[in-house]
Amino acid sequence: MTAAPAGPGRRHAPVRTWAVFGVLCLIALIYIFPFVIQVVTSFKTEVDSTNNAMSLVPNPATTEAYEKLFTRSDYTLWIVNSLIVTVVVTAGRVFFNSLAGYALSRLRFPGRRAVFLALLAVMSVPGVILLIPKFLVINQLGIYDSYAGMILPLLVDAAGVFIMKNFFDSIPVAVEEAARIDGAGTFRTFWSIVLPMARPALITLVILSFQGSWNEYSHFIVSAQSTNLFTLTKGVGQLASGGLSGGNQFPIKLGAAALMTIPVAVLFFLFQKHIMNTTSGAVKD
């Protein structure tokens, strides 16, 4: 990169940059404020949340919303269900997507191109179209209203396969050739040699899978109905529709929503460098 020449533009830059900084700060405030007010409101009483909606200081500060949340609703159960589903789905996706991605990338088998095209076609089908049909199939298979019905359909996703395939495409073949000459079987080669090299893509996959299944909503509507299979999304959705009766109950609802955002938020902050970098990498096409 050539050194930036001094020119008329440069002298104005600091002022303009500070103006930009100011505008961005304002916008960032707009983006952050809703979440701040959400957390603050969850510590207010219901009356306070209605009368002093904008105030950033609860008056009085109370944890009654959270107490009610955990005693009057099945919040703990929802957390457990969400955890079960998310962990199994994430593990499943990591395993099956990387298997399939590796096969599509490295293994020569008849029908490979057809499978590739079929996956493409599947990716182009919008999820919402599948709501009714998935219900019909899940019911027909007899796994309606069970963990199996909630987990199985989410266990793989076409986009994840592509992410892995893409990544494997970029690994030099030489590594595997070496392993194969040593007599390693296909699975061994995959599991012990190639997969460990795929860490960055796997991290992406873990993040996307966790986020996707933790935040999933419409699929859980059609795959289960019992209250003891409710996940956080379904439970909090029910709260929002007035499941607790009597009054607005914003502190409880906002507290419930805030708590359920924490895991994805933590994951986000831990891996944000990774997320930001993977989508803002330099291109050398």
Added chain:
Amino acid sequence: MAQPTSTRRGSANRQGLAGWLFVAPVIVILGVFMLVPILMAVWVSVSDWSGNGSPLASGVNFVGAKNYEAILGGRGLTGQNFGLAIRNNLYYVLFVVPLQTIISLFLAVMVTRKALKAKGFFRTAFYFPSVTSSVAITVLWLFLFNTSGVINKALAAASIKGPNWFNEPAGVLGMLWTKLGMSETGALAQPGLFGISTWQWIQGPSVAMVAFILMAIFTTSGTFMLLFIAALQAIGDETEEAAMIDGATAWQRFRYVTAPMLRPTIYTVVTLGLIGTWQVFDQIAIGSKGDPAKTTVTPAFLSYQSAFVDLAWGRGAAIAFVLFGIIVAMSILQRFILGNADATASTRQERKLDAAARHLAREKREAESSRGAA
């Protein structure tokens, strides 16, 4: 590397078997939970299945295009509800897609300025809403846009009386027409496309829908901002510098240098935006359920409601497929309008491959860069 023929064939067979074994789970699960459901739903949409027993049982009859006629014919409540759903979603798309594209591009440009401090903080702040679930955001929005909620209190501080947001069915354009003296009379009141009168078509999004539009922009601008940041960083600084030497202003630089090079990314963002906005469901199902006055009913929600609430499964399935057709048509239309960097692909296969190739190229770049960064 020379290998004896038998081992090569042997290893090829092993590879073949391994290959199929490796992709088997994906094929089975996607086949069972995506392909087969679509086939079953096609059947349900042309049958009279009432929701009792299996749709593949013997008592269920073929009724041809009856459900599709009822939806698209515009007559009766079924047709009118579908027309309203299309109208609502159309305005939603027309407002959200351009706004989110422009805003995310704007944010990306701002955040990638060279001398800017705290880039990471801003990127995080703008992207954070995208990781939250639609359920959580909807709950938050119901609170913020309540009649006596935060937004209205903020507006009151600026001496503006905020509307009743989620309960206000008046269309934003409709309020303008009413001010101009027009009203629902004469030709405007005649049933038109899909059984909805012209007056209803020109209402624009209702105030309640506007709240959802704002929510959509809030939650997706971060994701698209990242895409634009990637593209901007790919463009690199040299072109900017060169333009600066030539004495071009910031706006000229953007318009004639940066924007054209962003065209593929803009195309991607708009495509993803179109596909996403036509499917809006979660927020409606949790938030407004179509109220007020059916101004937030969308085809996706109508499909769900017809099947799961009104027990009209055939109708629900038919609506879902019509929606699918709309999304495909929109993607194709958008391609023609915005044009494409690559040559026009003739067959559907090639078009799909085209889009996938670009998608894969992007993933490859991400993987490469992450490997470089890791």
Added chain:
Amino acid sequence: MNRPTKAGIAAVALLSSLSLVACGSGFTSTTSAAPSTAAATKSKITVLIGSSGEAETTAVKTAVAAWSTKSGTPAEVQVASDLGQQIAQGFASGSPADIMYVGDQFAAYAKAGNLYDYSAQMTNKADFYPSLVQAFSYKGQLVCAPKDFSTLGLVINTDMWKAAGLTDADIPTTWLQLEAVAKKLTTGGVVGLTYGPEIARLGALMAEAGGGLVDASGAATANSQANIDALTFAKKLETEGVAKNSKDLGAGWGGEAFGKKLAAMVIEGNWISGAMSKDYVGVGWKGVELPAGKAKGTLVFSNCWGVAAKSKNTAGAVDLVNFLTAKDQQLAFGKAFGVIPSIQSAADQFKTDNPNLVPFVNGAAYAQSLPAQPGTKAVIDDLNSKLPGLKTADPKAILDAAQTNLDAALKG
């Protein structure tokens, strides 16, 4: 290479769909015939309810638990967040709740064969009010036991009433008086009258004007002059500022607006007593009969205990329903959340137990019910979607549209 594999994939798809048909175990065919055997009487019974509030939920849970202990059969109460959707999904999946509240969707469910006909096993069949029996009969059989009924009345905030200088003599018995009283009660932050913006409330005005969505013979009369007069009257109150619908007041239903002291009077049903005693304890209230238009009029609402045809324990379910519709239990429900027993023999006791609900019981004598034939629900939903905007809308246009839709629906 592609052709055989494409055929291969097609074959796989075909095979899998055929196998789904073969091993489809989620759907079972409907039989609403014989009750289950003794071996099944201990299987758990689920009761799905749509609750009006905590008072109702607690009351039903207590009752079901008592029966469960007595009979030795486990039973569970589930509160629905969206009763209609959950029932529909239950029926479609073949695993519905055993017992559920069934209201305006009764005809649709009965027609689809989803309800178990236990008329032969109802213990107090002869005691139900005839109008309720008619509402829940399908093809001449009382398929579903009426659980209670409620009517609409005018609920008044007694403190605000006194503060405005009004006495018992001022209780409105005509529309003009209602308007005058509402004017007097409208002050700074309080509006005189409120109601939910739906036919289930404004329909009372229509009944008072001598109208109704359907007439006695069942023909659609949505755009009759009487109905137009009724909606015009409500619109007048709203434009004068003496009435506001509950949505405009930011409340979820009329009772909430009333309980939060946003309105001095509300058109609501007797179930409001439960909410008032649990959620809005400090508010003094009183129920009176609605004023007359051309004549006295109000709406009656009722639900029944639907037993699912696919229930695995129909004998146990029927036993539980008989328990819940018994006189003592219904009177207990009445006390807990203010619904009126569906059996005639409990009427007097109920009036003695709940003196401030007497006007609601009296309303039963002249109450109308909303049409419930299959297809009418969609029409009512559509009509309801337009009523929140009544203040700026044209009542005749709204009712004309409803008439067209209702005609189409009643034709079948």
